[in-house]
Amino acid sequence: MTAVAVAGVGIHPFGRFDATVTEMGGHAVKAALTEAGIRNGGFQAAFCGAAYAGVAAGHKVLGALGLTGMPILDVEAGCASGAAALLLGAQAIWAGQYDTVLAYGIEKMPKGIIRSSFFEPWREEAGLAATPSYFALRAQRLMRESGVTKQHLAEVVVKNRANGAHNPDAMFRKPVTAEDVLASRVVCEPLHLWMLCSPNEGAAAVVLRRADLAGPGAVRLTGIALRSHLPGAVLGEATPMAGLVDDDFPSPTALAATDAYEQAGVAPADLDVVECQDTDAARELLSYEELGLCPRGDAAKLFDEGATQMGGRVPVNPSGGLLSKGEPLGASALGQVVELVRQLRGDAGPRQVDGPRVALAHVVGRGANAAVSILAR
Amino acid sequence: MPAVEGWFAMAGEPQLLGTRCTSCGTFFFPPSDGFCRNPECQGTEFEPAPLSRRGTVWSYTDNRYQPPPPYMSPDPFEPYTIAAVELAGEGLVVLGQMVAGELVAIGDEVEVVLDTLFEDDSNEYVMWKWKKVGA
Ligand SMILES: [Zn+2]
Numbered sequence: 213m214t215a216v217a218v219a220g221v222g223i224h225p226f227g228r229f230d231a232t233v234t235e236m237g238g239h240a241v242k243a244a245l246t247e248a249g250i251r252n253g254g255f256q257a258a259f260c261g262a263a264y265a266g267v268a269a270g271h272k273v274l275g276a277l278g279l280t281g282m283p284i285l286d287v288e289a290g291c292a293s294g295a296a297a298l299l300l301g302a303q304a305i306w307a308g309q310y311d312t313v314l315a316y317g318i319e320k321m322p323k324g325i326i327r328s329s330f331f332e333p334w335r336e337e338a339g340l341a342a343t344p345s346y347f348a349l350r351a352q353r354l355m356r357e358s359g360v361t362k363q364h365l366a367e368v369v370v371k372n373r374a375n376g377a378h379n380p381d382a383m384f385r386k387p388v389t390a391e392d393v394l395a396s397r398v399v400c401e402p403l404h405l406w407m408l409c410s411p412n413e414g415a416a417a418v419v420l421r422r423a424d425l426a427g428p429g430a431v432r433l434t435g436i437a438l439r440s441h442l443p444g445a446v447l448g449e450a451t452p453m454a455g456l457v458d459d460d461f462p463s464p465t466a467l468a469a470t471d472a473y474e475q476a477g478v479a480p481a482d483l484d485v486v487e488c489q490d491t492d493a494a495r496e497l498l499s500y501e502e503l504g505l506c507p508r509g510d511a512a513k514l515f516d517e518g519a520t521q522m523g524g525r526v527p528v529n530p531s532g533g534l535l536s537k538g539e540p541l542g543a544s545a546l547g548q549v550v551e552l553v554r555q556l557r558g559d560a561g562p563r564q565v566d567g568p569r570v571a572l573a574h575v576v577g578r579g580a581n582a583a584v585s586i587l588a589r
Numbered sequence: 590m591p592a593v594e595g596w597f598a599m600a601g602e603p604q605l606l607g608t609r610c611t612s613c614g615t616f617f618f619p620p621s622d623g624f625c626r627n628p629e630c631q632g633t634e635f636e637p638a639p640l641s642r643r644g645t646v647w648s649y650t651d652n653r654y655q656p657p658p659p660y661m662s663p664d665p666f667e668p669y670t671i672a673a674v675e676l677a678g679e680g681l682v683v684l685g686q687m688v689a690g691e692l693v694a695i696g697d698e699v700e701v702v703l704d705t706l707f708e709d710d711s712n713e714y715v716m717w718k719w720k721k722v723g724a
Contacts, residue, residue: 334593336659338706338716339652339669340684348650349673356695400650443628 215423216305217430218587219312220248221550226414226537227383233265236415237273237318244314244417255419256310258284259300261293261317262542269318291489291577292438293317294416294545295585299436301420312421319540321411344408348400351494355402359512360497362402366390368493369407369535371521376532378563383412383538407493412538416546431556435476435586439467464582465502465574476586480504483526484568485555487548489575490533499574503584522565530555530563541577548573549585556589592706592714596620602642603703605683605717609638616640616679643722644674646697647682661707672719674699688720698722
């Protein structure tokens with residue numbers, strides 16, 4: 213099986229803009245194609261992740277650039293939409309069908325608490341469908357199982373916002389203190405407003421190419437897996453209202469990580485830098501355990517050791533994470549990949565991690581889709 | 590009148606009405622029909638299954654913001670607590686609001702009650718909620 217390399221990356225900053233989703237997508241795609249040094253005809257298929265962008269949204273982006281004619285697949289997998297696009301692109305190259313493909317993600321999210329057609333109307337009427345409360349139910353469990361305190365949750369925000377201060381593509385670039393975070397209003401216990409990421413807008417794009425056709429120093433995509441939740445998992449990420457009680461169920465994140473580590477031939481101890489889904493501060497800590505950065509129940513311990521801080525053993529979310537960048541669903545996974553490619557190339561400027569060789573990106577969301585990508589140089 | 594028809598008993602003791610697969614015995618709530626969701630089972634027949642009235646709190650949180658419509662919010666909005674409750678007999682976790690004003694913690698024993706979800710000009714709509722045992 214041929215190896216897959218990253219030939220180019222591009223991003224439109226995440227935030228709130230006057231631009232249309234099509235314009236933001238075009239900006240990111242152009243940047244990635246320019247970096248890869250290709251024009252129309254230079255890629256043979258396009259895969260676009262989006263959840264709220266409407267019918268054939270990816271087609272519109274390439275249409276606006278005059279770059280149509282190849283197959284254009286619009287992909288939706290909740291918060292993992294961008295990773296699903298990347299997965300399909302990588303698989304097409306691994307299958308030998310194409311030499312070069314474009315994976316991109318775009319989004320312009322509605323403001324405020326996100327409604328989702330995933331929930332039945334009765335559940336919304338009964339006040340049992342709001343997304344932040346599901347995050348909070350999971351956070352309460354983590355606090356009970358893993359020694360996580362509200363102070364930990366605040367400190368995760370402090371860490372990520374400090375990193376995000378150095379990221380020109382982030383929405384929030386002002387560092388915060390734990391006191392600031394705990395002074396923001398409670399949305400649902402234990403989560404305060406600043407512990408939750410903001411749905412927003414943006415786009416990101418990645419050009420994948422057969423490694424033998426890319427330059428010798430190109431970053432490689434060595435593993436990528438997407439998994440859904442096992443039937444009967446409680447809450448999981450699917451947020452069913454009723455499920456069987458069994459905390460030993462592997463989560464979608466753990467399943468995807470296991471697959472991706474096996475593909476890439478690496479173990480969690482080999483990771484030098486991680487971008488993970490910090491939709492809320494507790495979600496980042498839970499990911500430490502599910503990704504195997506620490507044993508089950510040790511998330512708070514790993515954080516307290518400073519391992520996930522810049523300069524630590526495995527810095528997590530050097531980009532500032534979704535807590536700094538905000539979360540445009542279709543684009544967020546590819547935004548992580550853009551960050552990690554820059555980190556692996558040594559191009560991350562003031563937020564550069566020291567000499568990383570292996571990097572992991574993780575997203576998880578609605579429909580209980582979790583995706584893990586592993587990049588290496 | 591019930592906010593959702595057929596999911597809980599409106600007469601006698603408050604009780605959630607689930608279903609049980611006649612082939613494998615798995616309980617479902619909300620009541621299931623169609624295909625059994627046990628992947629090992631080919632069952633398509635379900636019998637009514639009144640569920641345990643009590644359970645223990647698996648997790649909880651409080652909603653301090655007003656969910657967007659179609660949430661039937663009282664005016665003005667009142668924060669409310671939700672609890673994910675592990676039923677005593679079935680191994681199911683069922684989410685519900687706590688009755689107003691009750692604090693709760695993981696592991697607390699709660700029981701199902703019926704309480705107002707919202708009212709319009711002609712009706713009061715009731716829903717299942719959780720209430721601390723002995724409270
Ligand atoms: Zn069955």
